[in-house]
Amino acid sequence: MCSDTSTLLSLFRLAWISDSAFPVGSFSFSMGLEGAVESGLVGDASTLEEYVVGLLYNAAECDCIALIEAFRAASNGDHSRLVDADHRLLSFKSSHEARAMTTKMGGRLAGLLRSICPTALTEEFYRWGAEGVTPTTYPVAQAVAGVALGVGERSLYAAHLYGVANTALSAAMRLMRLSHYTSQEILYRLSPLCEELYNLYGGLSIEDMTSFAPTLELALSLHERGKSRLFMN
Amino acid sequence: MTLARGKYGVLEMGFEQDSLGRTVLRHLHREVPLIVQQALYFDESLPTMACVYILSSGGPNLDGDRFEVEVELGKETMAHISTGAATVIASMEHDCARQRQSITLDEGAYLEWLPRPMIPCAHSRYGSTTELIVAPSATLIFSEVVACGRLHSGECFDYDDFSPSTLVCRPSGEVVVRDALRLIPSHHSPTHWALLGEHTHFGSVVIISPAKVTAQLYAELHPEVTEEFSLSVARLAEDAGLIVRLTGLGSERILRAIRSLCSLLRFHTKGVTLPREFPWR
DSSP states (O other): OOOOOOOHHHHHHHHHHHSTTSSSOGGGOOTTHHHHHHHTSOOSHHHHHHHHHHHHHHHHHTHHHHHHHHHHHHHTTOHHHHHHHHHHHHHTOOSHHHHHHHHHHHHHHHHHHHHHSOOHHHHHHHHHHHTTSSOOOHHHHHHHHHHHHTOOHHHHHHHHHHHHHHHHHHHHHHHSOOOHHHHHHHHHHHTTHHHHHHHHHTTOOGGGOOOOOHHHHHHHHHHHHOSOOSSOO | OOOOTTTEEEEEEEEEEOTTSOEEEEEEEEETTEEOOOOBOOOSSSTTSEEEEEEETTOSBOTTOEEEEEEEEOTTOEEEEEESSOEEEOOOSSOOEEEEEEEEEOTTOEEEEOOOOEEEOTTOEEEEEEEEEEOTTOEEEEEEEEOSSOGGGTOSSOOSEEEEEEEEEOTTOOEEEEEEOOBOTTTSOTTSTTTTTTOOEEEEEEEEOOHHHHHHHHHHOOOEEOSSEEEEEEEOGGGOEEEEEEEESSHHHHHHHHHHHHHHHHHHHHSOOOOOOOTTO
């Protein structure tokens, strides 16, 4: 655990890259929700909320551990550790949709960073991705962005979890009968989970990453075979 | 490490093909409580395949147990490995039980690893690391089935920690996939909707096979979801294999599904299906 050194400028920029309008393509993915809705696993606000809770735990036990590891590695200029975290995270993504989502979004974020805020780190990270040295998963690209923009670890952690919840809830708006009011209520209700998850899993090492969520995996599997195609898989 | 006899179980098995094309258990080293007596040849559809049951003379895995299992399958060998009965992880007071497994398949080797379920009792703590090193032309099905506890004694997710992890890689060291879980019910209940929901048992199956076989299997396997059972299939990058996750209200349906899966894999790799399960299993 570490203290947060974010400044107003860095928080402004964190809000910028975390906004759903930031063009990394998160709107193209439903994180399996399309399959879950089509099959009836998720059918109302209550099951949707459970789905998002599951996504947040899953992120905390896997992606967020890589995010912290990569953030600390990039902060210390330890590039080999950064690349290791990237590869390790991808090796936990057994489904095609999960691999596609994290590498497509990560690749776009790396490209945007290199163009908009070029630093030695963002240039190198983009080049490693283009040369196939590193897979540029989204959490690791976010960690690079965090270091380049001067964002603190805890703020970046919160931004990642917010992105997970917001992507799923935005997809839900297009997939099921759900009012904006209800989706924002869910987001507000789940916000304290961020602190709880950081306290539970934020101190784990890269060796402790896990990826076990059978119902979410089932939703991804159903999505790959389903007929509905509003979102990529 | 110095451990009392019976606390540090060791099992080493090395399989080779003999001049008649039969797979033989050429190397066997065991230290109690792990026991393997000999390879048997009871599979009617693959009579040259070595069939081995791993037993434990100590009964359940106990507090402080450390087991090391190393299995090597030589070129073109075939083996079917299971356990004699369910593996119970006993309640623990001070420490935990750990197991390290390393399974290596050389070119063209074929392994069915289908143990009986694991049953973690109340206040048990168990961790395992499994390394599967699979040559590109080899085929492996590796399964684990886990119960919520001794359900008939009223135990349901009362264990402290159940944390197995699996790493699959090529002989070159290239990582194919990692699969790990850490079930600590006091942190995150396995009964959460996104994990097992109302189901009490789960199974994880890793299948690694050449791309053509993986693609055929994937085309024939479909996700299932009912109130009593669910099955999901994930296709690994470059068709290196599949990860199949199963959940259910008991182990029987899951074990049956895993046998069907194994039968399908055997059909696509060896041209024959699994014989009927023995009635006493």
